[in-house]
Amino acid sequence: MTNRTALIFGAACALMATPVFAQEGEAPAATPDAEKINMVIVYGEDECAASTDDQINVCARLSESDRYRIPTQLRDDPNDPSKEAWTNRVLAYEYVGREGTMSCSASGAGGFTGCGLKQIDAAYAEKKEDPGLTFGRMIAAERKKRLDTIDAEAALVEERVKQFEKERAEREARMANEAPGTENPDSAPPQPE
Template identity: 40%
Template sequence: MARWVLAGLALAIAGPAVAQDAPADPPQRVRNATVYGDEQCPKPDSDDEIVVCARLNENERYRIPKRFRDPPSQRSADASWAQRADTAMEAARATRPNSCSVIGTGGQTGCTQAMLRQWFAERRQQQAAERAIP
């Protein structure tokens, strides 16, 4: 009797494994589509294709996608150390001596130099304009 119970148990375990069909092949093509409002999801072109649809509100149709809306951050982790140093130097430039600024202890010392640079630039521009006259 024990032999018949073991034989029946063996058939019960092996039966589903023997009766199964060969595994189906995975689809060869997966197509992603975005539909808006009440639009229908497109139908697959063949039996070997799966169509995955994402449904968005109708007012999102003509908007710039979210991943493109915000400009990249200036403080990103992939910025070079040279760029970070230049940003820090530019932020501190107004408080340095010779900056002609009311901020900082030596800011007023650069006003004369700034006026002279402006005068020489205007002078060079005037001379270039005079040379251009035939």
């Protein structure tokens, strides 16, 4: 009887593990047209590398005195009660005495279910209050600067094309007025640069 049970248990384990092997695969390759963003913190008068066509370099500049210091977020005790806002203290009292589903308590059925949401809310609150660097805004500013240069270059090219077309129309009109009916088949129209 024990051999049969072991055989059934082994077969069940093998069947449960089979879909895992089928789902594994290579990570998707990065698309070639995706822009690469390099975020760097530079100190004092250090040079910030210039952006290239395929990579945007975003530099956050801090003072020279911060080069070898512990980051500001880690210098103080984040658990110091004097730094906690009164609204957070009041919200903490909401959970006192709660039990059951979505309560994050050890008692009651489903008391654990609210713990994950509580941690997620705490993480978002911490992220919102983070005094650290905001690379998102710096990246957006660098993108805008890059798009502005592209638009300026496109406007210059468009002006050159308009000028060339105008000169070409004037040449053709001049040639038509100088010798009507005598076209030279060997002459080719000038090509743009």
